[in-house]
Amino acid sequence: MEILFCGVRGSTPAPGADFVRVGGNTSCVALTRTGEDTPALVLDAGTGLQRLTARLGGAPFKGTLLVTHLHWDHCHGIPFFRSGDQPGSEVTMLIPDQRDGRSAVDVLAGSMSPPHFPIRPEGLEGSWRFATLEEGEHAIEGFEVTAVELPHKGGRTFGYRIVDSGGASVVYASDHGPQAMGPGDDGHGPLHEAILDLARGADVLIHDAQFTASELPLAEDYGHATVDYCYRLAQAADVGRLVLFHHSPVRVDDDVERLGDLAPAGLDVTIAREGETITL
Numbered sequence: 001m002e003i004l005f006c007g008v009r010g011s012t013p014a015p016g017a018d019f020v021r022v023g024g025n026t027s028c029v030a031l032t033r034t035g036e037d038t039p040a041l042v043l044d045a046g047t048g049l050q051r052l053t054a055r056l057g058g059a060p061f062k063g064t065l066l067v068t069h070l071h072w073d074h075c076h077g078i079p080f081f082r083s084g085d086q087p088g089s090e091v092t093m094l095i096p097d098q099r100d101g102r103s104a105v106d107v108l109a110g111s112m113s114p115p116h117f118p119i120r121p122e123g124l125e126g127s128w129r130f131a132t133l134e135e136g137e138h139a140i141e142g143f144e145v146t147a148v149e150l151p152h153k154g155g156r157t158f159g160y161r162i163v164d165s166g167g168a169s170v171v172y173a174s175d176h177g178p179q180a181m182g183p184g185d186d187g188h189g190p191l192h193e194a195i196l197d198l199a200r201g202a203d204v205l206i207h208d209a210q211f212t213a214s215e216l217p218l219a220e221d222y223g224h225a226t227v228d229y230c231y232r233l234a235q236a237a238d239v240g241r242l243v244l245f246h247h248s249p250v251r252v253d254d255d256v257e258r259l260g261d262l263a264p265a266g267l268d269v270t271i272a273r274e275g276e277t278i279t280l
């Protein structure tokens with residue numbers, strides 16, 4: 001499969017000259033099955049979705065938006081997703097069931113309806129289907145997908161393991177606040193069973209790296225992980241490659257590019273950059 005990073009920021013977009021090398025759009029990762037021309041499974045729908053429209057040459061999107069949770073940085077691209085919002089599109093949007101009795105479309109409309117935005121989700125052009133997802137195994141767009149709930153502040157949040165028909169695997173845990181489960185051995189949060197089971201042996205682990213060790217109290221406050229936690233997890237889960245993702249919107253390019261400097265020897269670490277691809 002091909003993994004295309006359409007947006008790699010967390011919280012809010014980061015425009016401007018200090019952010020052009022890494023990219024300023026919020027979370028969105030598009031997966032293309034081997035042998036296919038265009039992405040059919042898209043992880044999160046942040047402002048990076050605009051890059052997917054460019055990747056499709058403006059053609060209608062036919063596939064699934066698989067969203068980790070409903071925070072703005074993961075859904076903000078939907079109203080501006082031209083390849084989805086046009087005749088001929090066939091979009092399924094899947095969100096974690098919030099266990100409050102609301103339908104998927106009503107949950108999304110919490111931030112996408114007047115007076116927040118001119119239209120509700122049902123007003124998007126083309127064919128859209130909105131549905132909730134539970135933890136467990138799912139078959140989506142030709143991939144095997146495992147959904148696991150992860151600790152994160154404000155609403156139910158999933159991490160996903162995606163496996164293609166050839167056995168290649170990518171784990172996507174964009175927002176993960178392990179400190180909610182205790183300090184762990186080093187104060188950065190425990191390597192708990194849910195994340196270890198999800199990540200174990202994956203070819204690629206894309207993980208929340210919004211904060212550094214010196215920002216540890218902020219990580220706990222906002223429900224995110226540290227780069228140090230990413231390293232410990234990647235080693236314990238024996239992943240093929242770690243991708244540091246969900247960069248802080250105030251971390252300029254020079255500082256993002258230094259995030260990998262303290263990586264343990266032997267660990268393959270990549271900084272997620274908008275527009276780059278990984279092929280498995």
Ligand SMILES: [Zn+2]
Pocket residue numbers: 010011027071073074174175246
């Ligand atoms: Zn986020």
Ligand SMILES: [Zn+2]
Pocket residue numbers: 069071152175
């Ligand atoms: Zn979040």
